[in-house]
Amino acid sequence: MTEMIKRFGPGLGGFFIALVALWIIGMVLAPNLMMLNFSLKPMLFPNDIGGPKDVYTVENYTALFGDRVHRAIFLKTVWGSGLVMLATLAITYPLAFWMAKVATIRGARAMLIALIIPFWINEVLRTLAWFIILSFNGPLNAFLLSIGLIDAPVRWQGDFGVLAGMVYAYILFMLFPIYNSISTLETAQLEAAKNLGASTWRIHRRIVIPHAKAGIATGCVFTFMLAAGSYVAPALLGSPGSRWFTEIIYNWFFEGGNWNRGAAYALVLLVLCMAVVMVTLKIFRVNLADVAK
């Protein structure tokens, strides 16, 4: 604090500190604390606030785990997000390795530019693309019918559509961090291992993956968090039978009219994502600074 004033003078230094305080206190801490407070209160009419009914309760949380449907949807969201995470990891790892270590500099560069294009296009449009492909009379069914793989159009929308759309939407959040971390590996190490007779599998298991663990952890954390918190994919590619946890939260706010319960549900989602971050960092033994790179 005094260091800031010393470096930039009282005017500019004070201004910077005020901006940081505004952000951290006003936009990060206060809203979350208010949400926590809100989630521990029952839903009240305005004139009951501050009255005898205005007491702290954990009812909004117990409601989530007491409700069979909501509990099932929550668990499905956890497990579906894990699936999206694993699928993106499996699909992108070979490509990341190829771009970082096998391809020529030009080839890798061209690939990077090609990949950045879908990455910059917004999630709603990427999901819309899948909405069109998976529609009942859409291109995928038409294609599968024409090659005779199916006899009648399939209804893809539902759990399958949601997961397919999410994998597509978040795949580059897995690819880029892994690519970045493999890039810093010395190619000589791979050659040495190969000359000493290590198999491809062993080289990856003992050299590449340990080296790339920060990138893998980052990719896992981001894809899980994005999938669990996704609203577009379930809303556009889901069916009434495939609801996602975020949709329930949305309904508490804008259809059910119980903000307190909605806040509790949102906090459960937040805690889930934080827990996944902590556990992933622990498993891969990396710290937060490596992830945020």
Add this chain to the structure above:
Amino acid sequence: MTMTSPVTARPAARPVKALDRLSRALPKLLFIAYLTLFLAYLFLPLIIMSAATFNTSKFPTVTPWLGTTMGWFQELWNDKAMWKALWLSLGIGLAVVAFALPVGTAAALFLTSLDARARGIFYAVMVSPLLTPGVAIGIATLILWRQAGIGGGTFLIVLAQATFITAYVMLMVVARLQRFDRAQEEAALGLGASKWMIFRRVLLPFLKPALIAAAFIAFLQSFENYNTTLFVRGTDTPLTVYIATKVRTGLTPAVNALALILIALTIVTALVMELNRRRKEGGRKEG
């Protein structure tokens, strides 16, 4: 794969040799197949979505192809709601950049002024919005401001988006600051420059490339945000919300025309940036 062993390769020379060659080429062939599939997976959806713009079919698709038209661009052009949403999104994006750039820079400078322990704590708090689901950020902002009597709308959209976008700016400035030599500041101080002058003439020019990149990323993040925006938008409709609403209530290929334009813009931007980078690199080699 098992045929590569030299022991089995010896006796029946000819056919095994062919097999041997195949098995050696197999990983490469498999990889090429994988790469082709991956690229198809990444781009085919975008190509199909774009192509549907030119189909006369009222529901956007490429099967069946009912006839080629440019009419959907016309319809998009005449859609007043789309224009309103577009202007709103551009405005929100600029406001977020105007907020996140100074605050993110201040946060990065603040971090470098702390000792290691305090830095770790503040760092965790500052990056936490990036690891928080967007819906939770929107909800927390909405709840806080309701206490002050302010409901969802453009103001809260800017605030909620800036909460996490500022963190991106902070990270990019921190990365650049790591290569900053404080001796430059001391030298300027020794030459009698004021603190403000040092900031403006030494530090700011050094940070400029990072700030430009951060402004671009911040704008892009804001422009494409949906999850956070959805909860704090009130009755305002930025572009992403407009598109999502269209998909659910009355999708026509006019939306595809919009997608096609955005994709084209993205490609042009990516190419311009790449050319720019190459030019700079070429210049450095000569100089």
